[in-house]
Amino acid sequence: MKPAPFEYARPESLDEAVRLLAADEDAKVLAGGQSLLPMMNFRLARPSVLVDIGRLPELTGLRREDDVLIIGAGVRQRAAETSQLVRRTCPLVGRALRHVGHRQIRSRGTVGGSLAHADPAAELCAAACALDADVVVTGVGGRRTIAATDLFLSPYETSLATDEILTEVRVPIRGNTRFGFAEITRRSGDFAIAGVAAALEFDDRTATGARLAGLGIGGTVRRLTEAEEALRGRALTAESISAAAQAAADSASPPDDLHADPATRRAALHAAAQRALEQVAHD
Structure with a gap:
């Protein structure tokens, strides 16, 4: 099947992406597209506008700040899976990612996209809950932090507002x-x-x-x-x-x-x- 007609937008900044989402409640974020595009092809999802955030520099990067591992929402799953920083500080992330689909999927899919999709069988969602991770989201009202255990409400539904974008994942690093x-x-x-x-x-x-x-x-x-x-x-x-x-x-x-x-x-x-x-x- 083919998707229903839609418009495409590629914002140049996170602020622009948020404004595009706020302007149309039927707009959807496109990150890696490994979950959204198949749903569109089956017409299970019919967004009016795809807001492509795949190239926003604000969403990339892996770093450690004190005792927190910070993963940008736009980081590709394969990059997180093979990261030495992730392996040293929080190996559960890499172990969970090895079970996500196939390597080709992980090479396009993003960490934030998997969490925002909220599939009940998603490995990253379970890992985030077990790790007591937080997610940072950005909307027209600014930034806020949501505990991973409070993010998932029902199949494919999260506590994000329609104008909010998941921008980073914060994982506490604990000894022993x-x-x-x-x-x-x-x-x-x-x-x-x-x-x-x-x-x-x-x-x-x-x-x-x-x-x-x-x-x-x-x-x-x-x-x-x-x-x-x-x-x-x-x-x-x-x-x-x-x-x-x-x-x-x-x-x-x-x-x-x-x-x-x-x-x-x-x-x-x-x-x-x-x-x-x-x-x-x-x-």
């Missing part, structure tokens, strides 16, 4: 933290039936903090608080891993759709949680 990421798919590159991103902080061998986020198990990615509670204050052993994986599966109310029934998704979530936490144990 280990990471894991796993997902269950039918084929490599497919959307996940279920997946888990995990970040655990340790004092000696005891998990003093646990943050797990699940993907592919409902209307949005979400924190797996029951599994987190099963891990806090305990050593990461085969028994505590098994208990947390079971708690994650028991807490899920996954959809029944053409990809998997609820029982299959719960089993996949259990397996993904087990694998992610085993990675943490060996990190």
Whole structure:
């Protein structure tokens, strides 16, 4: 199929991009286009104007400021995946990105675009929640910061206003933290039936903090608080891993759709949680 008719605009600044969005509530931001353009081709999305922000210098760059990793929203996923800075400070980002589609997709798709798209099976969305990341957005009213856990409202819906653009991701860098990421798919590159991103902080061998986020198990990615509670204050052993994986599966109310029934998704979530936490144990 072909998309419905639309106009195209390529602003030269972030301020101009925001003004274009504010002028038309049916305008959409185009970053990498790896999610939006297929939806347009199937006419699931019918924007009146595409506002192309792919070349705005304000949205590029990877840097560290004190104990925060800052990723520009326009950074290509492949660049973040292979970045030595990301690998040193927050390897969970790279581990999650390796599961996003195929390399060609990651070479065009952007970090901010994935978060703003808010796919319930998006690996970066789950990683952002597990990392306690914040996103900075810019609109006609200025800049504001949103916690990643407050960004995702429902499938493909976020708490961004129609005139706001996600401009950067801010990830806290914590010491004594280990990471894991796993997902269950039918084929490599497919959307996940279920997946888990995990970040655990340790004092000696005891998990003093646990943050797990699940993907592919409902209307949005979400924190797996029951599994987190099963891990806090305990050593990461085969028994505590098994208990947390079971708690994650028991807490899920996954959809029944053409990809998997609820029982299959719960089993996949259990397996993904087990694998992610085993990675943490060996990190």
